[in-house]
Amino acid sequence: MNVKLTWIMVLLFAVVSSSPAQTKKAIICLTYDDGLETQLSTVIPQLNAAGLKATFFLNSIQGSSGSSVIGQTPEAVIGWTNAATNGHELANHTLFHACPEKLGWEKSVAIETYSIDKLVTEIKTENTLLALLDPGRKQRSFAYPCNNFLIGGVDYSSIIQEQGLVKYGRAGGDSSSIVTTFKQVNTMKVPSWHVWTGTTLKQLINFAENVQKAAGMGVYQFHGVGGQVFAISKETHQAFLDYLKANQDKYWVTTFSAAMDFITKK
Numbered sequence: 001m002n003v004k005l006t007w008i009m010v011l012l013f014a015v016v017s018s019s020p021a022q023t024k025k026a027i028i029c030l031t032y033d034d035g036l037e038t039q040l041s042t043v044i045p046q047l048n049a050a051g052l053k054a055t056f057f058l059n060s061i062q063g064s065s066g067s068s069v070i071g072q073t074p075e076a077v078i079g080w081t082n083a084a085t086n087g088h089e090l091a092n093h094t095l096f097h098a099c100p101e102k103l104g105w106e107k108s109v110a111i112e113t114y115s116i117d118k119l120v121t122e123i124k125t126e127n128t129l130l131a132l133l134d135p136g137r138k139q140r141s142f143a144y145p146c147n148n149f150l151i152g153g154v155d156y157s158s159i160i161q162e163q164g165l166v167k168y169g170r171a172g173g174d175s176s177s178i179v180t181t182f183k184q185v186n187t188m189k190v191p192s193w194h195v196w197t198g199t200t201l202k203q204l205i206n207f208a209e210n211v212q213k214a215a216g217m218g219v220y221q222f223h224g225v226g227g228q229v230f231a232i233s234k235e236t237h238q239a240f241l242d243y244l245k246a247n248q249d250k251y252w253v254t255t256f257s258a259a260m261d262f263i264t265k266k
């Protein structure tokens with residue numbers, strides 16, 4: 001091994017080992033749901049430029065069924081493969097994203113029509129898709145479609161963990177949903193702030209500051225950026241990444257699985 005390579009490895013180790021919250025840093029997880037196109041076109045380039053890693057909960061692979069040019073791999077497949085190669089976490093959000101009918105889902109495909117077995121099959125299938133995009137990752141995190149963990153009144157969260165399909169689960173919540181007691185956290189229902197349409201930079205920073213005051217862990221649940229559902233603007237997202245980057249002494253920004261591995265070992 002040449003000297004240059006050895007130095008690169010030493011530096012890499014220093015970066016990795018200085019990251020955890022051993023220094024009383026607050027843990028911040030940026031998570032993005034539904035595999036939206038604006039995540040590929042806007043979020044990932046912004047994250048990569050800032051050198052920050054995030055978690056993407058994918059259901060199916062949007063836009064993967066075909067390319068507009070025959071014989072070319074669909075852009076979404078290339079985009080998510082590259083995201084994984086760049087250190088982002090690809091995680092499971094089921095295959096068809098079934099939600100309760102009362103949230104506006106078509107009756108024939110709503111979660112009310114599901115059995116646990118059907119949902120388990122979807123989660124297994126999504127794991128297979130994720131393994132094709134991201135073969136390096138051996139365990140998956142999970143996020144409940146529409147933050148709902150009930151099928152016919154049965155809580156399926158522990159079932160999918162016991163079957164070994166997923167290791168950690170992200171649940172819903174609001175801007176007060178901060179994990180403060182690491183020992184007591186339900187690893188299959190880690191709360192997150194479902195960031196609403198038009199959320200401002202000030203509100204995003206305020207949540208991070210509250211996480212820091214609590215010496216806790218805060219999980220952002222984003223969707224669209226600069227368009228699509230529950231969207232915040234591109235500028236707000238960029239400015240928030242700039243803020244996190246400028247305050248790396250206060251925040252450890254990491255993937256959901258890395259944060260959970262850390263707090264469960266603690």
Ligand SMILES: [Zn+2]
Pocket residue numbers: 033034093097144145146
């Ligand atoms: Zn979703």
